[in-house]
Amino acid sequence: MLVFVAKRLGSLAVVLFFLTLLVFTLGKVADSDPVRTYVGVNASAEAVEAAREELGLDNPIPVQFGSFVAGAVQGDFGISLSSKRPIADELSTRLPATLELAGWALALTVVIGVSLASLYSRPGRFGAFMRFVFFSAASAPSFLIAMLSVLVFYKWLDGALPAAGRSSYGPYEDATGFYVLDGILHGSPTYTWDAIQHLLLPALAAAVGSGVALARVLADGISSSLGSPWARTARALGEREGTVLRRHALRNASSPALSLLAVQAGFMVSSLVVVEQVFSWNGLGSYLSGAIGVGDFPAIAAVCLILGAVYVILNTLVDVALAAVDPRVRLS
Template sequence: MLVFVAKRLGSLVVVLFFLTLLVFTLGKVADSDPVRTYVGVNASAEAVTAAREELGLDDPVPVQFASFLGGAVHGDFGISLASKRPIADELSSRLPATLELAGWALMLTVVIGVSLASLYSRPGRVGAFLRFVFFSAASAPSFLIAMLSVLVFYKWLGGVLPAAGRSSYGPYEDGTGFYVIDGILHASPTYTWDAIQHLLLPALAASVGAGVALARVLADGISSSLSSPWARTARALGENEGTIVRRHALRNASSPALSLLAVQAGFMVSSLVVVEQVFSWNGLGSYLSGAIGVGDFPAIAAVCLILGAVYVVLNTLVDVALAAVDPRVRLS
């Protein structure tokens, strides 16, 4: 198992390197002049030359890549062309915001997936109706679900759940940036509960589609597990259906579900870009849309790199989990 994890970590580093190379190359071939974005269209020729120098654009391309890579490893993504501040500083409050939202969305995906799985394969008209509802929910784009949920929970139900921002109180000075964790660390139930309430709607909007897809795969997996020869063996040994599901079927059905979860996590990261806009969530997503608007390429590259890294790390985690669940992956 340790060897397996080490191997996966090794390939993780390789993938991250190529991701960096890809993002860097995109920046080079993109049809926008970083200097002009930096100094403005009306700047003098001297200012442009000085800016080129400052941004390191006179260096040979491999040197530029080396310094980009070196900076990225240390969490230094250069200077934002738009705000002229270090990108790392700008992201320091936004990264936890997105990670917190993504974490909750992922958690909700699993909760929705597991709890809907049993409803999904229900026979008869009720089952057919439920499948129709799930299917519609899963095919609706996340921004639509986001706007609908704002409409229902904020407008019609008189604001039972907040529909904008991360907190009614603002961040703690010495906080981690993860508001729920901060609330718990400061032993403040009010603050924690408020942060959770703010999280619920955006997390729900980002997780409904993935959750239904997960439910579907889980339901299929469990039903095919239950008709497998080894489930019959368990039955013949006197196990009841509940035990067979818990002890045998869930574990066997979870390999395809985990693979799907890894893919869905990737989609979720990209759907967060939109969801954050709807809920005025000050995370990477809203930062990215701002940066795209003004052609702030270093900022775009930084966000892409971070989101890519999150995606790759998630996938590695899923691979390791798969190996833990299925001995055939680990021991082949």
């Protein structure tokens, strides 16, 4: 198992290297001059030259790439062209915001997936109706669900749930940046509950689509597991349907569901970019869309790298979980 994990981490490094190369190349071939973005359209030729030197852009491209990689490894992504501040500083508050949202969204995906799956496999009209609802919900893009939920919970239900920002109170000093965790660490139930309320709508908007997809795969897996010869064996040994489901079918059905979850995690990262916009969530997504707007390539590169790393790490975790669930993966 340890070797397995180590191997996956090794491939993580390789993937990240190529991602870095790709992002760096994109920055170089894109039709925008980073120096102009940095100094402004009206700057003098001398100022442009000075800035070019300051940003290290006068060096040969391989050297630029080398220092880019060296910096990225140490968490130094350079200076934002638009704000002129170190990107690492700007991201230090935004990364926890996005990770917190993504974590909640993933958890909600699993909750939605498992609970819908149990409804889905019901026979008869109710099951057919649920399948219809599933398809409708799964085909709706996340921004539509985001706006609908704002409409329902904020406007029509008179502010039942907050529709913008992360907290009504602002961050603690010297905190982790994960608001729910901060609230718990500081022993403030009000603060924690407020943070959770702020999280609910954006997490739900990001989770509905992938939750429905997960439910489908899980339900299919469960129904084929329940029809399998070993489920028949369990019944013949006197197990009741509920036990067959919990003890045998769920675990066997979870392998394909886990694989899907890994793919869905990738989609979720991209849907977060949109969802953060709708809910004014100061995370990586809104930072990224801001940076794209002004052609701030170092910032774009930094966010891409971090999201890429998160995605690969999630996939590694899923692979490990797969091996834990299915002994045939682990022992063959």
